[in-house]
Amino acid sequence: MVVRDISFSIAGRLPIGGDAPVIIQTMCNTSTDDIAASVAQCRAMAAAGAGLIRLTTQGLKQVESLRLIKQQLRAEGILTPLVADIHFLADAALAAASVADKVRINPGNFAKQHEVACTKFRELIGLCRQYGTTIRIGLNHGSLGERITSRFGNTPLAMKEAVMEWLRMCIEEDFYQVVVSLKASNPLVMVEAYRLLDKAMREELGCRFPLHLGVTEAGGGDEGRIKSAVGIGTLLAEGIGNTIRVSLTEDPVHEIPAGEQIVAAIDAGYTPQGRRTTVEALDWNDFIIKASCLWGPSLLDKNIDDFSLEGSTIGGKPVSAEAAARFRDMLLQACRRRFTAPEYIACPGCGRTLYDLESTFQEVKRRTAHLAPGIKIAVMGCVVNGPGEMADADYGYVGEGRGHVTLYRGKEPVVRYIPQEEAIDRLLALIEADQQETTFCVAGHRFAIQLAEGLELRDALKPYAPFAVPTELSKQPVFRLQVVPQDALPQPDGLTEEFNQDDDGSQIQVCRAPDGSSWFAFSLWGKLSGAMLARPGFDQATLAVATHPEFALSNALMVLYALRTASLQTALFHAAVIGHGGRGYLFLGRSGTGKSTHARLWLKHIPGSELVNDDNPVVRVDADGIIRVYGSPWSGKTPCYKNMSLPVGGFLQLAQAPYNKIRRLRGIEAYAVLVPSISGKRWDRAIADGLHWTENALVSRVPVWYLDCLPDEAAARLSAETLTASAE
Numbered sequence: 173m174v175v176r177d178i179s180f181s182i183a184g185r186l187p188i189g190g191d192a193p194v195i196i197q198t199m200c201n202t203s204t205d206d207i208a209a210s211v212a213q214c215r216a217m218a219a220a221g222a223g224l225i226r227l228t229t230q231g232l233k234q235v236e237s238l239r240l241i242k243q244q245l246r247a248e249g250i251l252t253p254l255v256a257d258i259h260f261l262a263d264a265a266l267a268a269a270s271v272a273d274k275v276r277i278n279p280g281n282f283a284k285q286h287e288v289a290c291t292k293f294r295e296l297i298g299l300c301r302q303y304g305t306t307i308r309i310g311l312n313h314g315s316l317g318e319r320i321t322s323r324f325g326n327t328p329l330a331m332k333e334a335v336m337e338w339l340r341m342c343i344e345e346d347f348y349q350v351v352v353s354l355k356a357s358n359p360l361v362m363v364e365a366y367r368l369l370d371k372a373m374r375e376e377l378g379c380r381f382p383l384h385l386g387v388t389e390a391g392g393g394d395e396g397r398i399k400s401a402v403g404i405g406t407l408l409a410e411g412i413g414n415t416i417r418v419s420l421t422e423d424p425v426h427e428i429p430a431g432e433q434i435v436a437a438i439d440a441g442y443t444p445q446g447r448r449t450t451v452e453a454l455d456w457n458d459f460i461i462k463a464s465c466l467w468g469p470s471l472l473d474k475n476i477d478d479f480s481l482e483g484s485t486i487g488g489k490p491v492s493a494e495a496a497a498r499f500r501d502m503l504l505q506a507c508r509r510r511f512t513a514p515e516y517i518a519c520p521g522c523g524r525t526l527y528d529l530e531s532t533f534q535e536v537k538r539r540t541a542h543l544a545p546g547i548k549i550a551v552m553g554c555v556v557n558g559p560g561e562m563a564d565a566d567y568g569y570v571g572e573g574r575g576h577v578t579l580y581r582g583k584e585p586v587v588r589y590i591p592q593e594e595a596i597d598r599l600l601a602l603i604e605a606d607q608q609e610t611t612f613c614v615a616g617h618r619f620a621i622q623l624a625e626g627l628e629l630r631d632a633l634k635p636y637a638p639f640a641v642p643t644e645l646s647k648q649p650v651f652r653l654q655v656v657p658q659d660a661l662p663q664p665d666g667l668t669e670e671f672n673q674d675d676d677g678s679q680i681q682v683c684r685a686p687d688g689s690s691w692f693a694f695s696l697w698g699k700l701s702g703a704m705l706a707r708p709g710f711d712q713a714t715l716a717v718a719t720h721p722e723f724a725l726s727n728a729l730m731v732l733y734a735l736r737t738a739s740l741q742t743a744l745f746h747a748a749v750i751g752h753g754g755r756g757y758l759f760l761g762r763s764g765t766g767k768s769t770h771a772r773l774w775l776k777h778i779p780g781s782e783l784v785n786d787d788n789p790v791v792r793v794d795a796d797g798i799i800r801v802y803g804s805p806w807s808g809k810t811p812c813y814k815n816m817s818l819p820v821g822g823f824l825q826l827a828q829a830p831y832n833k834i835r836r837l838r839g840i841e842a843y844a845v846l847v848p849s850i851s852g853k854r855w856d857r858a859i860a861d862g863l864h865w866t867e868n869a870l871v872s873r874v875p876v877w878y879l880d881c882l883p884d885e886a887a888a889r890l891s892a893e894t895l896t897a898s899a900e
């Protein structure tokens with residue numbers, strides 16, 4: 173198949189695509205409405221050699237500002253084409269088509285509904301054709317729409333697939349004045365996405381649209397330059413890429429020489445297949461870029477594990493051992509081969525940034541440099557794009573405007589709208605608290621506990637020891653419980669009681685607070701043992717312990733676990749479980765019916781029986797569709813805390829009787845015996861729906877039996893013979 177390289181001129185004077193030289197571009201970080209500041213910055217960028225300049229264009233007002241900026245620049249004889257950067261407002265793109273030389277849209281946020289986005293995009297194509305305006309389809313890893321991620325995950329493949337849809341629309345409309353970008357903050361993801369797209373354009377479209385390359389949110393300083401040189405350099409060396417931007421959290425004018433150095437390094441043979449084996453650099457920046465282009469691609473592709481700087485020079489002098497070691501650490505980290513320091517993601521800032529991003533980023537780096545290698549911290553300029561674009565960061569510092577900041581844990585805002593002066597301290601406190609937490613995993617669901625300083629709960633946590641797992645920041649727990657002393661958790665006002673269960677001396681009272689939070693009071697023999705406040709969704713709670721802290725902790729964790737996992741195809745049962753012949757059998761019934769007694773009869777009379785749990789096992793419909801029962805740290809009065817699982821062979825509802833008789837339950841009868849054995853707040857719609865789904869799966873796939881019985885050997889033999897035979 174003959175593959176056509178698409179080429180054209182932006183604004184009729186800047187050739188792009190095919191054999192045209194690689195264009196170095198940058199983006200203003202001024203407010204677009206500040207005409208004087210934006211013109212001054214464009215002037216400096218043009219003088220530095222920028223081939224294209226992009227400006228934030230949030231709405232129609234900024235389209236008008238862009239018109240004035242362009243008029244002023246043209247009047248000064250500065251002809252550098254201007255790009256309108258559009259997110260979220262398709263109508264701003266339509267208006268900008270007659271003003272800007274190029275309009276950048278992001279398919280991930282062009283319009284909420286895909287059909288609307290397609291219609292608006294075709295409208296945009298019509299206007300761009302009319303005005304000779306170029307379109308950039310600028311997709312970012314962090315802002316892929318759910319429509320795509322639900323089919324392809326958050327992967328390079330998803331990025332390629334998303335862009336191909338839009339390119340097909342361009343071809344259908346016979347519009348080829350298009351540039352494409354697929355940026356990511358991780359060079360590995362970015363390189364893979366562009367390679368996939370280049371292949372797909374050749375093989376499926378028969379033409380190659382010009383590509384804009386960039387590692388987004390690369391940060392600044394050495395790390396930002398190295399990451400960019402690795403990502404952009406790898407692709408340029410393969411003949412992929414027509415225009416580049418080195419995104420730096422610095423004065424954007426610095427992006428131009430960095431981009432020029434990358435292009436020059438490739439031209440000078442600093443590539444894995446090039447003629448260079450050592451680096452001859454003029455200065456440090458020249459050195460890190462040439463060396464990253466030379467060894468970065470092979471490290472990224474795992475063709476080499478390390479490299480030697482012997483024979484390399486900076487300004488004619490050998491590279492010092494200290495500089496060589498520092499560079500090696502940074503390059504290996506940029507290529508995701510070895511982490512020796514925290515990993516920073518920072519946007520370059522733009523017209524949406526309302527604080528001093530560069531100095532804040534430097535301060536965040538300085539204050540967090542001691543943290544664990546590989547922990548990912550993002551510093552983002554605005555709340556509009558920042559949270560989406562910070563990709564896989566563990567923590568995010570996101571500017572909200574008017575001197576305020578919101579802190580994120582992963583994608584979740586956890587400390588909202590705090591004054592900027594407090595934000596770095598609060599970020600450190602958040603990370604340090606997370607690192608002190610202990611994580612457990614029960615039936616595949618992680619949860620974390622943070623104990624306030626001075627609280628002694630070592631004995632209460634003993635049953636959890638078999639379930640302890642290393643805390644991994646990349647694996648967020650399903651819930652976190654913070655445990656504090658009694659006086660550290662005031663009872664909220666306006667509580668409404670929802671439920672009050674008094675069972676054998678232990679009492680649980682459940683109330684609802686006006687903001688939707690839940691308040692739990694756990695009492696033993698009439699004395700308050702602890703109180704817990706859980707926020708809606710049960711993913712975060714605080715427990716204040718009083719008397720019998722082990723009772724409060726155990727109940728708090730069981731309650732949170734049951735409620736939080738109810739929508740995750742999981743049910744916390746009240747049952748005793750015996751393992752036999754590779755399967756688990758659950759004995760159900762109200763307290764005092766004889767579940768534990770029946771379990772003990774199996775252990776005594778049925779060879780090969782093993783107690784898995786005596787009170788609160790977990791049953792889960794696993795990802796492979798198999799229904800398994802799991803041991804748990806909650807086992808009633810019998811200490812049996814086994815971290816094990818077995819496919820469920822059957823459920824057995826027990827009832828005391830003067831004889832032994834067993835029968836199988838089906839349909840609604842089977843369903844009815846499971847429901848009272850599963851913990852849950854069934855008046856909460858989301859929890860009830862989740863449990864109904866799980867209960868339906870259980871009764872349709874696992875036999876449910878009803879045993880009228882005496883507490884004797886014959887009863888155990890009858891149930892064992894029946895249940896094990898039916899499970900085979």
Ligand code: SF4
Binds near residue numbers: 520525554
């Ligand atoms: S995240 Fe940064 S670069 Fe992106 S729109 Fe916001 S301020 Fe601008």
